[in-house]
Amino acid sequence: MVKQGVVPDDLTKPFWDAANAGRLDIQNCSACNRLYNPPVAACTQCKSADNLEWKQMSGKGKIYNYGVVYDCPVRLLQQDQPFNLAVITLDEDPGIQMYSHLPGTPVDEVPVGAAVEVIFEETANGQKVPEWRVVG
């Protein structure tokens, strides 16, 4: 699926750099042991930025739910309509959710609850983005 390019900012750059290196890194407050996606400027629990770090995830998750997109406002994606849009929860913390088009899974045949693993797809500007595919 053709994707829009992603333009990282200062806060999200470590996430996108990790994706380019084939890693799923999520921001973590080491003092509170709390993950953040999207990243935050300061931990919402201890209010400090001093203990924020980037932590590599296993790249394993589950399909929480999904929808099928028939009328997408993003022109680049319209040629691929209809397509799946699934909500993925990370095994490390089900509170961390990511979206996926689930490449390889037929439209509207998404196995909710199934295990998925992260893959990385290259977008128009060369930036890689995390995607997810059903395991097995």
Ligand SMILES: [Zn+2]
């Ligand atoms: Zn904290």
